[in-house]
Amino acid sequence: MLSIIFFLEAISAFAQALPSQIDSIGTDGLGRPVVQGEVPRRIVSLQPALTEAVCALGECQRLVGVDRYSSWPAEVIAALPIVGGGFDPSLEAIVALQPDVVLLTRAAPIRPRLEALGVRTLALDAENQAGVQRMVDSLALLLGKPEAGRQLWQRVQASIDATARALPADIRGVRVYVEVSRGPYAAGASSYIGEILARMGAVNIVPPEMGAFPLVSPEFVLRSAPQVMIQGNADTPPPPGWERLEAVQAQRVCRFAPQQANILLRPGPRMDEAAQLLAQCLLEKAPRHAPVGN
Amino acid sequence: MPRSAINWLGSALVLASLGLLVLGIAVGSTGLESLWRLPHDAVARQIVWEIRLPRSLGAWLAGALLGLAGAVSQGLFRNPLADPYLLGSASGAALGSAVALVFAGAAPAGVLWLARLGMTGMAFAGAAAAVFLALMLAQGAQQGLRLLLAGVVVGVVLGAVRDALELRYPDILQPMKAFGLGSTAFVGWPACALMLGTWLLCAGAAWGLARALDGLALGEATAASLGLPLGPMRLGLIAVLALATGTAVAQTGLLAFVGLAAPHLVRSLVQAPHRISVLLASGMGAVLLLAADILARALLAPQELPVGVLTALLGGSYLLLLMYRRRSRDWSS
Amino acid sequence: MSKAAAHALRAASVGVQMRQRWILEGVDVAIPPAAWTAIVGPNGAGKSTLLRALAGLQPLARGHVELLGQPLAQWSRRARARQLAWLGQGEAAPTDLRSYDVVMLGRLPHQGWLAAPSAADHAAVAQALHATHAWAWRERPLAQLSGGERQRVLLARALATQAPVLLMDEPLANLDPPHQGDWMATVRQHIAQGATVVSVLHELGIALQADRLIVMQAGRVLHQGATADAATRAALEAVFDHRIRVRQVEGKWMAFLE
Numbered sequence: 001m002l003s004i005i006f007f008l009e010a011i012s013a014f015a016q017a018l019p020s021q022i023d024s025i026g027t028d029g030l031g032r033p034v035v036q037g038e039v040p041r042r043i044v045s046l047q048p049a050l051t052e053a054v055c056a057l058g059e060c061q062r063l064v065g066v067d068r069y070s071s072w073p074a075e076v077i078a079a080l081p082i083v084g085g086g087f088d089p090s091l092e093a094i095v096a097l098q099p100d101v102v103l104l105t106r107a108a109p110i111r112p113r114l115e116a117l118g119v120r121t122l123a124l125d126a127e128n129q130a131g132v133q134r135m136v137d138s139l140a141l142l143l144g145k146p147e148a149g150r151q152l153w154q155r156v157q158a159s160i161d162a163t164a165r166a167l168p169a170d171i172r173g174v175r176v177y178v179e180v181s182r183g184p185y186a187a188g189a190s191s192y193i194g195e196i197l198a199r200m201g202a203v204n205i206v207p208p209e210m211g212a213f214p215l216v217s218p219e220f221v222l223r224s225a226p227q228v229m230i231q232g233n234a235d236t237p238p239p240p241g242w243e244r245l246e247a248v249q250a251q252r253v254c255r256f257a258p259q260q261a262n263i264l265l266r267p268g269p270r271m272d273e274a275a276q277l278l279a280q281c282l283l284e285k286a287p288r289h290a291p292v293g294n
Numbered sequence: 295m296p297r298s299a300i301n302w303l304g305s306a307l308v309l310a311s312l313g314l315l316v317l318g319i320a321v322g323s324t325g326l327e328s329l330w331r332l333p334h335d336a337v338a339r340q341i342v343w344e345i346r347l348p349r350s351l352g353a354w355l356a357g358a359l360l361g362l363a364g365a366v367s368q369g370l371f372r373n374p375l376a377d378p379y380l381l382g383s384a385s386g387a388a389l390g391s392a393v394a395l396v397f398a399g400a401a402p403a404g405v406l407w408l409a410r411l412g413m414t415g416m417a418f419a420g421a422a423a424a425v426f427l428a429l430m431l432a433q434g435a436q437q438g439l440r441l442l443l444a445g446v447v448v449g450v451v452l453g454a455v456r457d458a459l460e461l462r463y464p465d466i467l468q469p470m471k472a473f474g475l476g477s478t479a480f481v482g483w484p485a486c487a488l489m490l491g492t493w494l495l496c497a498g499a500a501w502g503l504a505r506a507l508d509g510l511a512l513g514e515a516t517a518a519s520l521g522l523p524l525g526p527m528r529l530g531l532i533a534v535l536a537l538a539t540g541t542a543v544a545q546t547g548l549l550a551f552v553g554l555a556a557p558h559l560v561r562s563l564v565q566a567p568h569r570i571s572v573l574l575a576s577g578m579g580a581v582l583l584l585a586a587d588i589l590a591r592a593l594l595a596p597q598e599l600p601v602g603v604l605t606a607l608l609g610g611s612y613l614l615l616l617m618y619r620r621r622s623r624d625w626s627s
Numbered sequence: 628m629s630k631a632a633a634h635a636l637r638a639a640s641v642g643v644q645m646r647q648r649w650i651l652e653g654v655d656v657a658i659p660p661a662a663w664t665a666i667v668g669p670n671g672a673g674k675s676t677l678l679r680a681l682a683g684l685q686p687l688a689r690g691h692v693e694l695l696g697q698p699l700a701q702w703s704r705r706a707r708a709r710q711l712a713w714l715g716q717g718e719a720a721p722t723d724l725r726s727y728d729v730v731m732l733g734r735l736p737h738q739g740w741l742a743a744p745s746a747a748d749h750a751a752v753a754q755a756l757h758a759t760h761a762w763a764w765r766e767r768p769l770a771q772l773s774g775g776e777r778q779r780v781l782l783a784r785a786l787a788t789q790a791p792v793l794l795m796d797e798p799l800a801n802l803d804p805p806h807q808g809d810w811m812a813t814v815r816q817h818i819a820q821g822a823t824v825v826s827v828l829h830e831l832g833i834a835l836q837a838d839r840l841i842v843m844q845a846g847r848v849l850h851q852g853a854t855a856d857a858a859t860r861a862a863l864e865a866v867f868d869h870r871i872r873v874r875q876v877e878g879k880w881m882a883f884l885e
Contacts, residue, residue: 087472090598091479092345093323098337107395107469112412113480117344125465185464215461372719502741508732511721512784515684520788521708521736565723565768567731 028138029106029123036120039144040100045070046086046110049268050103050124051077053136056152056269059143065097071262072270095119101142126267127212129195136269152269159272163279164200171286172201177226177247180265181233186216192267196275200282202228218242228285229253230278232261254281299564300574307577311354314584318350321592344482352481352545353587353601354580355489357552359496359542361579364553365560365572366500366535369507370528371438378539378553381441381532382424382448387543389456390420391473395466396459414485414544417473421540424448425532435528438514476549476602478587485545492541496534497576503530504569511568550602552579555609562616582609635660635695635792635823636681642689643676650676652846654690658839660791663814663824665834668843668866674827675716675796677843681825682713682794694792708736712790716797716827718781722770726780729769730755733787755783758813760806774801782810786817793817795826799833811836831863831882835873842866854880 026034044065045051051070054063060076065083083093089110094102095117102114106123114121122142126132133153140149176197178187187193188206191213197204205224206216218239229247231254242248256264256277264274319342320329328346331338363378371380379385394416429435431444460467506527509517517524542549556579560571586604593599636658643651651673658664658681666674679685681692683699692699694710702710712733721729733755734748744752756762759779769777778801785793793814799807811833814824818838828834841851842862850862860873860880871882 084598087468088477088479088598088600090323091349092341095341095345096324096328096337107465109413109469109472109480113482116482116484117340183464213464215464505735508721508724508728509735511719511724512729512732513715513719515679515682515715516713516718518684519682519708519711519713520732521705523704561723565725565728567724567728 026138026141029125032122034122034138034141040120040142042097042099044083044094044097044099044102046083046089046102046104046108047124048072048262049126049266050135050139052266052268052270053139054103054143057136057140057143057145057148059145062143064099065094071259091117103139127191128267129192129271132192132267132271135267156269156272160196160199160275163272163275164196167200167279167282168288170288171282174202174282174286175205175225175227176202176230176282177205177221177224177228178230179232180213183215184218184221184239185213186221187232188212188214192271193264193274193278196271196278200275200279202282202286221245227252227287228282230281231255232265250287252285252287254285300566300570303560303564303574304577307574307581310581311577311584314581314588315350315354318353318584318588319346321588321595322346323591323595323598325595348483348486349478349481350584350587351486352489353478353584355486355493356478356481356542356546356549357556357583358493358576358580359489359538360549360553360583361556362493362496362500362572362576363535363538363542364555364579365557365568365575366507366531366538367553368557369504369510369568369572370531370535371442372510373442374558375554378535378542379449379548381428381445381535382452383421383536383539384543384548385449385452385456386420386422386424386427387417387540388420388470388473388548389452389459390416390418390423392456392459392466392470393420395469396463417544418540420452421543422536424452425536425540429529429532434525435532436525441532473547475600476547478546478583478590478601479598481545489541489545492537493576496538497573499530499534500572501569503527503534504567504572506531507568507572546601548602549583549605551606551609552583555579555605555613556582558613559609559616562613562620633696634658634693636825637693637696638677638681638690639693640690641677641680641687641692643673643680643685644688649688650846651680654680654846654848656681656841656848656851658823658825660823661818661821662838663818663826664839664841665837666825666827666841666843667829667831667834667863668849671845672843672866673846674843677841678794678796678825678827682711683707684713705736708790709788710790711792711794712785712788714781714785714793714795714798717800720769720777720781723768725766725768726761726772726783727752727756727765729780730761730765730783730787733784736788736790751787751789752783755786756780758786758816759783760809775803775806778802779806786813791821792823793825795824797829798826799828799830807833831871835860835863835880835882 028034041062042064043054043062045054045063046067048070051066052072054060055073055076063080065081066077067086067089068082068084069086070077084090086108091110091113099119101120101122103122103124104111105125111121111123124135124138126135136153137149140146178193180187186206188208188210189198189204190208194204205226206214218241222241222245226247247253260277263270264277320326322328324341328338328341332342360378367376367378367380368374391413394413428441428445428448431447432441435441460470506522506524509520509522557575559578560574583605586601586608589604590599590601634657638654638656641651641654642649654677666677668674676685680687683692694702694707730752731744731748734744734751738748756765759782761776761779761783764772764776769780782798785795799810802810818824834840835854837854839852840854840859840863842849844866849866850859852859864871864873870885872885873880873882
């Protein structure tokens with residue numbers, strides 16, 4: 001059915017022509033201005049990374065409701081009402097909280113409904129470092145403290161650099177495969193995880209052309225023969241043939257507990273802690289004297 | 295039995311609908327509080343009039359559309375296992391939603407109109423396109439079996455295209471999963487108005503064309519010999535099916551079981567010609583979905599259960615009860 | 628009367644083809660009005676196909692069919708449905724409809740688009756149900772009836788149309804002998820009132836009570852004529868390879884196995 005293939009190609013072509021985020025400061029992912037009047041006093045966040053960013057910017061007290069996946073900082077979250085998940089929130093619960101703005105992602109199905117009810121929304125997603133920086137800057141602008149945003153970003157970046165520098169030189173060039181969830185979905189070189197690893201000198205078996213979080217075939221992983229495997233989700237069972245991987249046989253697999261996975265898999269202000277987790281993994285598991293390059 | 299039973303069922307459905315609607319505005323994550331605070335609190339007013347009422351009405355209307363479509367589908371294909379999604383409309387709607395999500399808010403200027411259609415518009419367009427494709431593939435509505443097969447083929451192929459899109463853009467996976475489960479949470483007043491208009495149109499058309507369904511029940515040859523213009527009537531009924539299903543699915547996602555169970559429930563209670571049973575099935579579907587929606591909100595408040603699970607539970611258990619009663623009646627008689 | 632009324636139905640050089648095979652070839656039949664014609668022949672002779680062609684339910688590869696002197700294609704759908712009632716073989720039955728409603732379906736050609744059934748409709752339904760002795764279970768859904776009871780309801784459906792031409796394919800399926808006799812009596816009654824009846828029957832004993840026989844073999848008409856003619860009976864014996872004998876018993880013709 002050639003028509004189907006053409007259709008798929010057409011969609012692909014369109015979507016690839018789109019910027020993954022509107023490229024201008026002061027607007028959210030849908031091109032709407034971030035600053036509209038006063039600083040919002042009541043914020044509901046439907047995305048854990050956004051919750052963390054607001055708190056990292058020191059404005060936790062403005063949060064009046066979060067989604068069920070937000071988990072940090074624990075004491076603050078425990079005291080806040082939960083309004084459901086990111087994709088199935090309770091409309092009534094959100095409206096009852098009378099928020100000034102709701103933070104969510106572009107694809108959240110509840111967005112048009114909230115806007116129809118007169119609730120302001122801000123759509124922010126990020127899949128790479130530049131995206132996270134834009135997100136932090138936008139939130140800082142929203143909260144009326146742009147300088148705090150810049151400082152936060154600089155601090156995170158400095159911390160990541162320090163972590164990378166602290167790694168011994170002989171692990172540079174190690175080939176890494178990062179699996180983020182069942183599928184298997186990998187973190188590619190163009191994702192924020194991939195970028196952090198690149199700064200540590202690791203080589204991602206998933207090249208940037210494949211996208212930030214592509215679905216890879218187990219064959220591809222086998223063929224690319226990574227030296228270290230990082231599993232973001234510890235429960236996923238290995239696909240058949242996995243035992244033949246050099247990394248598995250040599251026990252060079254890093255698995256993370258749910259709390260650590262939450263740090264690793266959120267593109268937000270705790271990226272420096274994610275970097276530390278990754279560095280720890282490489283320090284323990286990467287073979288030394290690894291050849292440079294592929 | 296006949297006339298009075300039909301009247302009894304009709305009245306019961308109307309009463310149940312009214313009762314459930316009242317219940318619907320009382321149930322929600324903020325509970326009865328919002329009702330008590332209604333006169334003084336603007337937020338409570340917003341919750342009751344802007345969220346709960348349109349959601350309850352929307353659930354009723356979506357259920358009515360699905361029940362109607364299910365009855366038409368079962369009559370058209372003379373198959374008690376037929377549901378409204380038979381001609382590939384479910385896969386088409388899902389594909390439309392997937393495409394809308396891929397473009398979510400970031401479409402280039404050329405297809406801006408597409409983005410304005412939004413997810414609901416794209417879902418509806420997808421459902422309509424799928425039925426149209428099935429008709430093309432079957433070369434018209436003349437042969438029931440060929441149309442059925444064409445519908446299955448279209449459903450499978452469009453489903454595969456959607457799967458491919460989901461793999462290429464994994465961001466849309468979660469919202470698509472939610473769409474697949476179905477939800478009444480996002481229905482507002484404009485959606486209600488749209489569904490009401492569609493329901494009035496489809497119910498009227500189905501009532502007028504119900505004759506064809508009665509005739510078809512006797513077999514295609516006999517229906518033709520009775521002077522029924524089968525071709526145009528069948529096309530009309532398919533149009534009703536596509537319109538009703540597409541509209542419901544666009545607003546609430548792929549709610550399972552309502553379209554399948556409602557006509558069965560009606561049939562188990564009364565025997566009537568199609569022009570009556572189709573309307574009764576519509577009412578039954580409406581009551582079923584509204585009841586499920588209320589339970590979804592109330593059972594584990596403030597958390598919500600997926601409505602699709604509850605429709606299956608409600609409809610399925612009632613059907614099981616009926617089957618059990620019928621079997622024991624047959625054995626004892 | 629014009630020559631057009633000479634035949635109730637006429638098939639001229641009718642040919643029906645299905646997947647390169649000729650089911651009917653060069654068939655010419657004339658059905659006289661106010662008479663009962665039975666189509667007989669061995670299995671696969673094309674009897675049902677001929678009946679469907681006469682009813683206008685079978686696309687023709689060759690030839691045409693005339694109803695009351697006018698080609699079928701020129702009849703409007705409703706007019707044709709009022710003139711010609713059809714009862715198919717092993718008809719699908721809407722199991723969840725009441726018998727009364729099923730018989731009422733036979734009144735469709737007379738009913739306006741969205742009109743409720745009229746007094747005339749109800750009278751016709753009652754008359755039909757009484758004629759087939761099915762009045763007693765008019766309130767029961769078809770699913771609750773036995774095979775014979777169901778067949779009588781379907782017969783009533785065909786009778787309710789009150790069409791002057793009745794085409795019936797295996798109408799006696801599942802009927803026990805007393806009800807077969809009832810059916811014949813109804814047919815005779817209709818014919819006495821000027822109706823035309825054409826039936827496909829494999830019960831030869833009943834077929835031999837008809838006024839005319841059309842004897843078919845392998846898609847062609849071997850012979851058509853009055854049952855009273857010896858030639859017709861001889862053709863009947865011949866088409867079954869002389870494994871049956873047609874003899875008169877107590878004044879009635881019967882078919883015996885060799």
